[in-house]
Amino acid sequence: MGVKVAKFGGSSVADALQIEKIRNIIESDGEIKYVVVSAPGKRFKDDSKVTDLLYLCKSQIDHKVPFEQVFQVICDRYNSEKMNLNVDIDLQTEFNEIENALREGTTADYIASRGEYLNARIIAAYLGYDFVDAAGMVKFSAKGKFLEKETHEAIREELAKHDKAVIPGFYGAKPDGEIKTFSRGGSDITGALVAKAVDADVYENWTDVSGFLVADPRIVDNPRPISQISYKELRELSYMGASVLHEDAIYPARTADIPINIRNTNRPQDPGTMISSEMAQLKEGQVISGIAGRRDFTVITMYKNQMSDLRGFIRKTAAIFEEHDIPIEHVPSGVDTLSVIVANEHISDIIDEVIEDLNQQLKPDTIDYQDDIALIATVGHGMSARPGTAAKLFTALAENNVNIRMIDQGSSEMNIIVGVTNSDFETALKAIYNAFEK
Ligand code: ASP
Numbered sequence: 001m002g003v004k005v006a007k008f009g010g011s012s013v014a015d016a017l018q019i020e021k022i023r024n025i026i027e028s029d030g031e032i033k034y035v036v037v038s039a040p041g042k043r044f045k046d047d048s049k050v051t052d053l054l055y056l057c058k059s060q061i062d063h064k065v066p067f068e069q070v071f072q073v074i075c076d077r078y079n080s081e082k083m084n085l086n087v088d089i090d091l092q093t094e095f096n097e098i099e100n101a102l103r104e105g106t107t108a109d110y111i112a113s114r115g116e117y118l119n120a121r122i123i124a125a126y127l128g129y130d131f132v133d134a135a136g137m138v139k140f141s142a143k144g145k146f147l148e149k150e151t152h153e154a155i156r157e158e159l160a161k162h163d164k165a166v167i168p169g170f171y172g173a174k175p176d177g178e179i180k181t182f183s184r185g186g187s188d189i190t191g192a193l194v195a196k197a198v199d200a201d202v203y204e205n206w207t208d209v210s211g212f213l214v215a216d217p218r219i220v221d222n223p224r225p226i227s228q229i230s231y232k233e234l235r236e237l238s239y240m241g242a243s244v245l246h247e248d249a250i251y252p253a254r255t256a257d258i259p260i261n262i263r264n265t266n267r268p269q270d271p272g273t274m275i276s277s278e279m280a281q282l283k284e285g286q287v288i289s290g291i292a293g294r295r296d297f298t299v300i301t302m303y304k305n306q307m308s309d310l311r312g313f314i315r316k317t318a319a320i321f322e323e324h325d326i327p328i329e330h331v332p333s334g335v336d337t338l339s340v341i342v343a344n345e346h347i348s349d350i351i352d353e354v355i356e357d358l359n360q361q362l363k364p365d366t367i368d369y370q371d372d373i374a375l376i377a378t379v380g381h382g383m384s385a386r387p388g389t390a391a392k393l394f395t396a397l398a399e400n401n402v403n404i405r406m407i408d409q410g411s412s413e414m415n416i417i418v419g420v421t422n423s424d425f426e427t428a429l430k431a432i433y434n435a436f437e438k
Helices: 016-029 050-062 068-085 091-103 108-127 148-159 187-197 231-239 247-255 313-323 344-362 389-399 422-437
Strands: 004-008 032-037 165-168 171-173 179-181 202-207 228-230 260-264 273-276 290-303 337-343 366-379 406-409 415-421
Touching: 004 016, 004 187, 016 032, 016 068, 016 108, 032 108, 032 187, 050 068, 050 091, 050 108, 068 091, 068 108, 091 108, 108 165, 108 171, 108 179, 148 187, 165 187, 187 202, 187 247, 228 231, 231 247, 231 273, 231 290, 231 366, 247 260, 290 344, 290 422, 313 337, 313 344, 337 344, 344 366, 366 422, 389 415, 389 422, 415 422
Parallel strands: 004 032, 004 202, 032 165, 202 260, 228 273
Antiparallel strands: 171 179, 260 273, 290 337, 290 366, 366 415, 406 415
């Protein structure tokens, strides 16, 4: 019999009703030995996620605003979950401990992590699985850097002692025990790490959609579901904003060659999206695997006469961005021009200093920047070695009056990235979708 790891996201474990569904999924499967859970998410559209409420409590106490009311809402959610599932665990002691920690000025990471911790405790008791705390297995350095190898060993060693376990997602701990979380949505990463450590046959990631769609359904009507996609293609799409799975969850599964299956807790009969090292068989006429994009990038462009004859221009430019700790997304270049594209979040506050350094150290003839650029990635192994793909994409944009600010075709020929202004983002995405999928 195989071993599966299943991660259930916030909406899949939002209340007792959802948790009953996950029990049915686990019982009818029989191979799901390790279960990673998020904190309770939204039960309906305008509901709050417990994680957001926990962060809110922390910010209230930091601003000396009463936090008790919000804290009570959180306790009530767990109490009703516990009551409706009819599990016998002492939550009050846990609540007291968290409240005391809040009053004593504990970290936001600790407070946020309690969302997953409490949920995992209740769900473990309900399923009859062992509860195994992630704090002892997911390791961070004293400075907060994630330690991959140490984590792998620790999970492997610990879970060897448990036949069936529920593990809270999202957090781990530093050597002194201080809790550290991943970025938001990080329970996906915990699930992938557990899947790798126990050498699972498959990593099931249960959420509230039946897998990835070729494009964002908020922009494109009724996009085609993706039944199979490779890690490589998905990494490109996740990086560019396709948001079903945390982008950092792909790496551990990919290095261990464990397929990730995105599934829908509310429609367990749907096969969802299977992500593996294999390239999907494309149907007749299918070229792309997906389109994704993100707004809010800055393009800095330098012009310098005879730039092409200079030595070290790109290196010096890159060094300036490195000194400011700004990750570079793309570096499109012409004969005498060089552009650098970075996400606004990394540069908005320090743009003047960066421009000043570039001016001083590189002495370009002109330098300017535009900070309202969106990038759209069109991804698919079907594009490689197929003449006409780029032409089709650019024609679609031209026909829709979208001005292209930048083009970058990855060397794998699996990815064409175009830069357009933020205001053209949706038009461009729809135009590309219609060109390839209609
Ligand atoms: N609960 C955390 C969040 O809301 C982590 C997760 O659900 O993956 O971001």
